[in-house]
Amino acid sequence: MPEDLERAVGPDRRTFIKRLVIGTAFAAPVVSSFTMSGVQAVFGAKAGAILGLANSNCTVPPAPPNYPRPIDTFAVGVGGLDVTVPDDGVTLHLVVPAGALPPGTCISIYGADLAALQPLVPSGETPVSGYAVVWGGKGPPVATSPITLQVTDPAVSNGDPIYKFDKVTGVLISQGSASGHTWTVTFVEDPSFVVTGQSDDDDDEKRKAAAQPATPVAAEPQFTG
Numbered sequence: 001m002p003e004d005l006e007r008a009v010g011p012d013r014r015t016f017i018k019r020l021v022i023g024t025a026f027a028a029p030v031v032s033s034f035t036m037s038g039v040q041a042v043f044g045a046k047a048g049a050i051l052g053l054a055n056s057n058c059t060v061p062p063a064p065p066n067y068p069r070p071i072d073t074f075a076v077g078v079g080g081l082d083v084t085v086p087d088d089g090v091t092l093h094l095v096v097p098a099g100a101l102p103p104g105t106c107i108s109i110y111g112a113d114l115a116a117l118q119p120l121v122p123s124g125e126t127p128v129s130g131y132a133v134v135w136g137g138k139g140p141p142v143a144t145s146p147i148t149l150q151v152t153d154p155a156v157s158n159g160d161p162i163y164k165f166d167k168v169t170g171v172l173i174s175q176g177s178a179s180g181h182t183w184t185v186t187f188v189e190d191p192s193f194v195v196t197g198q199s200d201d202d203d204d205e206k207r208k209a210a211a212q213p214a215t216p217v218a219a220e221p222q223f224t225g
Helices: 003-009 011-025 036-043 114-120 200-211
Strands: 069-075 081-087 090-096 106-111 125-136 142-152 161-165 172-177 182-189 192-198
Touching (some): 090 106, 125 142
Antiparallel strands (some): 090 142, 125 192, 142 182, 161 172
16 A cells, blocks of 8 residues: 555554455455356357257146156247257257247157056057157147257167157157167157057067978879879
């Protein structure tokens, strides 16, 4: 402190200023807590994506039949939604374009009960991956532009068929096939999807049939002379 200022302040004021400076410099910072889902709903999982304010009172839409596992829930922002979600070795990437659903719409991802889906898939196939996307709150029944779900699942093989459950009839509708370990779907209604592989029982039957020896055929007697 310069001498002229020090003389003007005086010893008592100098002590006060020192205490003020020291107290300010070492004041404990205020830390706010928040959830990662809230951060993703506001900023998105990709760097630089600012999507709008999350709805802290977001009501989780109910799970569809045979999809009981809640993966995560997000509030759609003014710029849409772009999030990447892990699920025990599986990676899900959900993209809601801006304007597809109103800001504040709550959108959830649910995982399938694969055993419960077994009787519903075609004979000779078995469910290997399944997820549903549902929305509620301010969301209309139909989005104004397609929403995309991309799933990378080690259990999926290249060419595995992808199906969508019709919401009214429950009938499976073909949605193409997987590419490598990844399957991708687009939709405007909140759907339930399942990917199937070849049933192990079907493979066993084919192996048993191939291993069976050929049935001998009795030859007709031949007479000469």
